[in-house]
Structure formats: structure tokens, C-alpha cells
Amino acid sequence: MGGTGHTRFGRLREGLVELLAAASREALGDGRRGVDALFLGTQGVPGCVNAGAKLADALGIEPVPAFRVETASSSGAAALHAAWCGVASGRYGRVLVAAGERMSGLDTPHATALLADVLHPYEVRAGATMPALAALAVREYMARYGLSREALSAVAVKNHANGVLNPLAHFQKSVTAEEVAAARPVATPLTLLDCAPLSDGACAAVLDGGAGDIVVAGIGAGTDALALHEREDPTTMGATRAAARAAYEMAHLTRKEVDVAEVHDAFTILEIIATEDVGLFGPGDGGRAVERGITAPGGALPVNPSGGLKARGHPVGASGLAQVVELARQLRGEAGKRQIDGASVGLAQSTGGFGSCNLVTLLRRAG
Amino acid sequence: MGGTGHTRFGRLREGLVELLAAASREALGDGRRGVDALFLGTQGVPGCVNAGAKLADALGIEPVPAFRVETASSSGAAALHAAWCGVASGRYGRVLVAAGERMSGLDTPHATALLADVLHPYEVRAGATMPALAALAVREYMARYGLSREALSAVAVKNHANGVLNPLAHFQKSVTAEEVAAARPVATPLTLLDCAPLSDGACAAVLDGGAGDIVVAGIGAGTDALALHEREDPTTMGATRAAARAAYEMAHLTRKEVDVAEVHDAFTILEIIATEDVGLFGPGDGGRAVERGITAPGGALPVNPSGGLKARGHPVGASGLAQVVELARQLRGEAGKRQIDGASVGLAQSTGGFGSCNLVTLLRRAG
Numbered sequence: 001m002g003g004t005g006h007t008r009f010g011r012l013r014e015g016l017v018e019l020l021a022a023a024s025r026e027a028l029g030d031g032r033r034g035v036d037a038l039f040l041g042t043q044g045v046p047g048c049v050n051a052g053a054k055l056a057d058a059l060g061i062e063p064v065p066a067f068r069v070e071t072a073s074s075s076g077a078a079a080l081h082a083a084w085c086g087v088a089s090g091r092y093g094r095v096l097v098a099a100g101e102r103m104s105g106l107d108t109p110h111a112t113a114l115l116a117d118v119l120h121p122y123e124v125r126a127g128a129t130m131p132a133l134a135a136l137a138v139r140e141y142m143a144r145y146g147l148s149r150e151a152l153s154a155v156a157v158k159n160h161a162n163g164v165l166n167p168l169a170h171f172q173k174s175v176t177a178e179e180v181a182a183a184r185p186v187a188t189p190l191t192l193l194d195c196a197p198l199s200d201g202a203c204a205a206v207l208d209g210g211a212g213d214i215v216v217a218g219i220g221a222g223t224d225a226l227a228l229h230e231r232e233d234p235t236t237m238g239a240t241r242a243a244a245r246a247a248y249e250m251a252h253l254t255r256k257e258v259d260v261a262e263v264h265d266a267f268t269i270l271e272i273i274a275t276e277d278v279g280l281f282g283p284g285d286g287g288r289a290v291e292r293g294i295t296a297p298g299g300a301l302p303v304n305p306s307g308g309l310k311a312r313g314h315p316v317g318a319s320g321l322a323q324v325v326e327l328a329r330q331l332r333g334e335a336g337k338r339q340i341d342g343a344s345v346g347l348a349q350s351t352g353g354f355g356s357c358n359l360v361t362l363l364r365r366a367g
Numbered sequence: 368m369g370g371t372g373h374t375r376f377g378r379l380r381e382g383l384v385e386l387l388a389a390a391s392r393e394a395l396g397d398g399r400r401g402v403d404a405l406f407l408g409t410q411g412v413p414g415c416v417n418a419g420a421k422l423a424d425a426l427g428i429e430p431v432p433a434f435r436v437e438t439a440s441s442s443g444a445a446a447l448h449a450a451w452c453g454v455a456s457g458r459y460g461r462v463l464v465a466a467g468e469r470m471s472g473l474d475t476p477h478a479t480a481l482l483a484d485v486l487h488p489y490e491v492r493a494g495a496t497m498p499a500l501a502a503l504a505v506r507e508y509m510a511r512y513g514l515s516r517e518a519l520s521a522v523a524v525k526n527h528a529n530g531v532l533n534p535l536a537h538f539q540k541s542v543t544a545e546e547v548a549a550a551r552p553v554a555t556p557l558t559l560l561d562c563a564p565l566s567d568g569a570c571a572a573v574l575d576g577g578a579g580d581i582v583v584a585g586i587g588a589g590t591d592a593l594a595l596h597e598r599e600d601p602t603t604m605g606a607t608r609a610a611a612r613a614a615y616e617m618a619h620l621t622r623k624e625v626d627v628a629e630v631h632d633a634f635t636i637l638e639i640i641a642t643e644d645v646g647l648f649g650p651g652d653g654g655r656a657v658e659r660g661i662t663a664p665g666g667a668l669p670v671n672p673s674g675g676l677k678a679r680g681h682p683v684g685a686s687g688l689a690q691v692v693e694l695a696r697q698l699r700g701e702a703g704k705r706q707i708d709g710a711s712v713g714l715a716q717s718t719g720g721f722g723s724c725n726l727v728t729l730l731r732r733a734g
Contacts, residue, residue, distance in 0.1 A: 037588070043416055044411070044416060048484075049410055049411060049437065049439055049484050049485050050437075050438065050439040050484070050485035050719060050720045050723060050724060051437075052437075052438055052590070052724060053438070053439070053485075053590045053591075053593060053719065053720055053723035053724035054487075054593055054723075056590040056724075057487075057590070057592055057593040057594075057723065061590075062589075062590040062591050062592060062605070062606070062723075063589035063590050063591060063605055063606055063608075063609035063610075064589075064590060065448075065587075065588030065589060065590065065609075065610075065613075066438070066588075066590050066724060067436055067437075067438055067445050067448070067449060067588070068436065068437040068438060069434055069435065069436055069437075069449070070416065070417075070418075070419075070434075070435040070436075070437055071417065071419055071420070071433070071434055071435060072416055072417040072420070078434050081432075081434070082434060082436070082449050082452070082453075084456070084458075085449070085452040085453045085455075085456040085458055085459075086449075086452045086456075087456075088452075088455075088456035088457065088458065089451070089452040089453075089454075089455035089456040090455065091451075091452055091455065091586070091617075092452075117415075117416050117417070118416050118417035118420075120421075120424075219458070220432075221404070221432030221433075221434070222429075222430040222431075222432060223419070223420045223423040223424070223428075223429040223430050223431060223432065223433050224420075224429050224430060225424055225429060226420060226421055226424040227424075238429070238430050239429070239430055241430075242430035242432075243430075243432075246432075250458075352417060352420065353417045353420055356417060356420035356421075356424065356429075357417060357419060357420035357423075357433060
């Protein structure tokens with residue numbers, strides 16, 4: 001892997017293509033001319049067709065081939081996945097991957113409706129939204145494993161504390177467990193502070209055929225039944241389990257070798273479920289791991305040192321690639337005040353839709 | 368390449384995912400269980416997010432990885448391109464490629480606006496639409512090369528005659544040159560019969576790692592300045608030229624070895640430009656080739672034997688893959704009444720946006 005780029009996340013002035021171009025220029029540095037192809041991830045909230053060509057045009061790199069890859073909120077990870085295939089196939093040498101979203105002009109009801117387009121039409125007609133489904137999952141999880149409100153809040157408290165150390169984060173402001181529990185209800189028991197914000201932002205990375213100090217060691221993807229009620233168990237995501245299995249197998253790595261992880265915490269419960277589904281903790285143990293500080297920056301297995309979607313922000317299509325950029329910077333020792341020392345293997349887990357299209361990416365330091 | 372699938376194109380009852388599932392089932396035949404990944408092309412007119420997972424769910428093949436690829440009206444070709452990379456990289460063995468669009472519920476002004484989203488915002492603000500840009504190109508082409516109204520009409524006449532022989536075509540009805548010239552004006556000099564229709568439909572193909580009687584010998588893609596007025600010459604598309612160069616080089620084939628072609632005739636002038644840009648005819652010679660019958664089914668170099676976008680129909684995201692399905696069927700001798708005998712190399716050219724994101728695919732008979 002080569003250079004990386006990452007705009008500030010938050011409520012920004014620039015449009016989507018400008019954000020993507022800024023992150024891309026940072027990732028390319030002086031090497032703008034040597035790009036063989038561009039893979040772009042964006043969900044399109046609101047719609048953004050032909051964004052690959054639009055970014056190639058903004059960068060002035062045409063006639064370089066450009067492709068948009070879309071898997072809902074995991075689009076950034078999917079773009080990296082497709083780009084990796086482009087390089088490994090021998091078709092392309094040096095590939096730019098970019099991902100971004102512009103959401104902050106939308107009012108909340110409109111954004112909520114657009115974000116629900118990724119769900120099963122039956123669910124949407126019945127009134128389901130992303131937070132509503134997350135609330136169903138957390139209630140079942142609480143009933144089955146005795147998860148407490150305090151454990152959920154601990155996810156938000158940790159990720160906001162991490163965000164304070166990340167100058168690119170949407171929220172650089174700590175919160176207390178009491179504030180999380182007392183915040184405005186969104187879908188009981190989830191409050192506003194259990195939910196990631198609507199953000200603008202973009203990020204980028206260059207893949208250069210195995211050269212460089214960081215290797216994309218494993219990529220995995222998986223799907224699941226679209227409707228939550230058609231799955232056997234709402235407290236786990238089959239798409240993540242399949243993606244993780246594929247990524248570990250490809251990388252010849254096991255969960256025990258993971259030093260740091262970035263996972264999809266669009267809602268606090270999802271961080272807990274994701275860390276279990278990628279095998280870092282057993283079923284029902286993810287909440288306790290947060291409460292015991294195991295996933296804090298100083299703990300045995302730091303999760304979301306960037307602040308996660310919760311505090312770094314969640315420009316939906318960007319988040320899956322932002323995780324990978326964060327890990328690359330961690331493994332390179334470029335993470336500043338939030339640096340996890342000595343990390344050599346990083347895992348990124350990204351959720352598309354409500355767990356219907358998820359990806360896992362493993363990075364390791366070369367040599 | 369393995370099996371192929373192709374629904375009827377036209378004004379259909381089914382929704383997008385149903386159409387995609389029908390084409391996919393036809394392509395997979397009895398081999399539904401052995402798919403390692405799914406690559407789906409759709410422009411999304413109107414928007415269709417997370418369509419990869421939606422199709423995996425409809426086929427019941429989850430947790431198989433699923434990716435949507437979008438490059439405007441060339442999305443079907445882009446999905447094949449990305450899928451080829453997935454197989455050639457070794458990440459996936461047997462891959463399903465599907466592409467489709469559902470457009471016929473839209474009223475024309477709404478559809479025209481949605482289709483213009485792929486253009487440069489400056490152009491759109493100035494009132495540009497796809498037909499308007501095609502009219503600019505045809506006027507310049509006529510002035511420079513002396514192209515006649517009759518030559519333009521000959522494209523529509525030929526492709527409608529081909530459509531009569533294609534039981535899957537949207538239009539199975541011949542037209543005369545007089546009818547084309549006298550049809551309702553859309554953007555002078557283009558009439559309604561110079562324009563492809565808004566269609567519903569889907570198609571699919573299976574890639575199986577080089578096995579099979581048909582080989583994807585070359586894939587190429589290219590981009591161009593987004594705004595037509597920023598290009599040096601509106602009578603040629605740099606994105607097609609770049610894509611064709613890459614595809615020929617990869618396939619170790621030259622334009623002289625092409626036996627049959629399917630090109631993007633969303634407007635009659637675009638067929639003429641495309642056949643020149645892929646090197647089948649010299650600049651300014653494409654119109655004469657049509658008038659002389661060279662591109663007719665019995666001619667030296669048949670173009671759009673399926674009926675093309677003009678008569679087969681143009682469910683935008685589907686068209687780039689429908690071309691490849693047609694060529695595979697031609698090379699296999701499965702094209703029924705429209706069979707081009709003895710073809711062993713086929714070329715498909717697909718245009719995304721107004722030439723900002725184009726692809727070329729070369730198929731050849733194995734052995």
C-alpha cells in the first residue's frame with residue numbers, strides 16, 4: 001500500500017467531488033501521473049451517478065479508467081476490495097482508491113429515508129429505519145446476554161475519548177456515560193449518543209501491487225438475508241462472519257494475531273456485535289470487553305482508536321475506507337496522539353445496509 | 368465464459384431485482400450453488416442502493432459476496448470488467464455478473480433529468496440533456512465530414528431490421544428512412560427514431576476462470592473530460608479510444624480480426640462515432656459504411672446484430688452487458704435468425720454518460 005489521504009470529517013463546505021479530489025491528492029502526493037485506474041466508493045446519499053468519471057475529471061487524470069463500487073454503507077471497503085482484485089489480476093499496476101459522502105445538507109427525516117433505501121422494501125413499508133433495527137438487535141442482545149445500558153454507553157464514551165485525539169474527527173469532544181444514557185431517545189434503548197452522526201468527508205489510498213511497507217493481507221466480503229426478521233439471530237451478522245473467515249484464510253492469519261481493529265459502530269451495539277463476529281471476543285463477551293477497558297487505547301486489543309463512526313463521523317460511503325486509512329497510519333506509526341504502539345496487524349470491519357453486505361480487510365506491516 | 372441470461376427488454380411488469388434474478392437464474396442454470404461472488408451493474412434510474420445484496424437475497428445465495436459497480440450507462444460493461452479482475456486475481460473462481468435497469472415507470476421529463484445527472488453540473492445548469500449533447504456532436508460531425516440525414520437514418524433502419532429478428536428486443540418492428548427523418552424532433556437534427564427508448568430489462572453471464580468455449584480476451588476502460596465543451600473534438604470519444612487500445616493490447620488482437628461488433632447507439636450518431644473510435648472505420652467513414660451495408664448482417668462487418676440500444680432497447684445499466692451476452696451467443700451459434708455465421712472474435716463498446724466513462728470488451732472463441 002502506498003500513500004493515504006483523509007479530509008476532516010464533519011459538516012463541511014465542499015461538495016462530494018471536491019472532497020474526494022482533496023483526499024486523492026493527499027494520497028497521491030507527487031505521484032499523480034502514475035495512476036492506472038481509479039476505484040471509487042460512495043453510497044450516494046443523495047444519489048451521485050458517474051462519480052468515478054467526475055473524480056477522474058476533477059483530478060485531471062482522464063483517460064484513466066474509473067469505476068464506482070457501491071455496497072451501501074460499506075462502499076469504501078468494497079472499492080478497496082475491487083481495487084485489490086484489479087491489481088492482483090495484473091490488469092492494473094498502481095490504483096487509486098477513494099471513498100466519500102456528502103450528507104450534511106439533508107434534513108434528518110430525508111436522510112433517514114434515504115439511508116433506509118438499503119433495507120428490504122417490506123421492512124421499509126412497515127416503518128423500519130436503521131436505528132429501529134439496531135434497537136431490535138440491542139433488545140434481543142440485552143435479553144440474551146445481560147448486556148447493560150452502562151456497557152453500551154462505554155462504547156460511546158471510549159470512542160468519543162478517542163475522537164478527542166483525532167484532529168480529523170467530526171466530534172473532538174468527550175462524553176460521559178451519564179450523558180449517553182440521558183441523551184434524547186432515538187429508538188429505545190438507543191439514544192442520540194449511541195448513534196453515529198451524518199457527516200461529510202472523504203479518504204483515499206493508493207495500492208501499488210504489493211510494494212510498500214503495508215500489505216493488504218486479506219480481503220473478505222459476505223452477504224446476508226436482507227430483512228432482519230428473516231435471519232436466525234439478530235445478535236450476530238452472518239455477513240461479517242463470512243467476510244472475516246475469507247479474510248483470515250487469505251491472509252494466513254488468525255484472530256489472535258490482530259493488534260488493533262476498526263469496526264462499524266454506526267450504533268454502539270454494532271461495535272460489540274462486530275468484535276464478536278470477527279472472532280475477537282466470544283458471543284456475549286463484547287460488551288464486557290469494553291467495560292473492562294480491553295478495547296481502550298491502552299487495553300490488550302484497542303478497537304476504533306480513530307474514534308470510530310461514532311466520533312470520527314460517518315460519511316457513509318467513506319467509512320469503510322477511512323478504517324483502512326486509520327489502520328495504515330497506525331501500523332506506520334503516523335497516528336499522532338492516538339498511536340497504538342507496536343501494532344503490526346490491523347483488522348477493519350465494515351457493515352453495508354443493516355448487515356446485508358459486509359467486508360473485512362486485514363493489513364499487516366511488511367517484512 | 369459460462370452461461371448467459373437475458374430477459375425480454377421493453378416495458379415490463381417486474382421490478383429491477385426480479386428482472387436481475389430472472390436473468391441470473393437463466394445464466395446459472397443448474398449451477399446456482401457454485402457461485403463465489405456476484406458483480407452487479409446498474410446505473411440506478413431511479414436510485415437503487417445496495418442492489419448487490421438485494422440480488423444475492425433474491426437468489427438465496429447469501430453469504431456470497433456481492434458488489435454493485437456503476438459507471439452510468441456503461442455499468443453493465445463495468446461490472447463485467449470488475450468481475451474479470453475478481454477471477455483473474457485468484458480471489459474468486461466462478462463469478463456471476465448481472466446488469467439491469469427499470470425505467471418505464473418514469474415520465475419522460477423526470478427520466479431525462481435523472482439521466483442528465485451523469486453530466487457536468489455546468490452543462491446541466493445550462494440546460495444540457497443527453498439528446499442535446501448528441502445533437503451538438505452530430506451537427507459538428509455533419510459539417511466536418513458531410514454526413515447526410517440519410518446516413519443517420521440508415522443506422523436506425525438497420526438496427527430496427529435487426530430487432531425484428533431478436534425475440535428479446537424492445538422493438539420488433541422495422542422502420543423506413545423516411546419514417547426516421549419525419550419522426551417527432553427531439554434535438555434537431557435528431558428525431559425520436561434516432562434515440563434509444565427507455566426500457567426495462569436485465570441480463571447476466573457467468574465467468575469461470577477461463578473455462579468454457581468463449582474467452583474474455585480483452586477488457587479496456589477509459590474516461591474523458593466530463594463536459595463536452597472541454598474536449599478538443601466532439602466527433603470522437605477519447606474514452607472509447609483509450610478503452611479500445613487497452614482491450615486490443617490485452618487480447619493481442621487488432622481491429623482487423625473483429626468479426627462482429629455491438630456498440631452503444633443510444634443515438635444513431637453514436638454508433639457511427641463508436642465504430643470509428645474502436646478503429647473499425649476511419650474518421651468520417653462510419654456513416655458511409657452504414658449506407659453501403661458494410662455493417663448490415665450480410666455485410667463485411669456486422670454491427671449491432673441484436674438491434675442495438677436503438678431496437679433491443681436501453682435499460683441503461685443493462686446495455687453494456689447485453690452487448691457481451693449477444694456476442695457470446697453469436698460466437699456460440701445460438702443467435703437464431705440473426706446469426707452471423709463463422710464469427711470468432713466479437714467487440715463490445717459501451718458508453719457511460721456522454722462519453723466520460725466508456726468500456727470495450729473483446730470476446731473470442733476458444734481453441
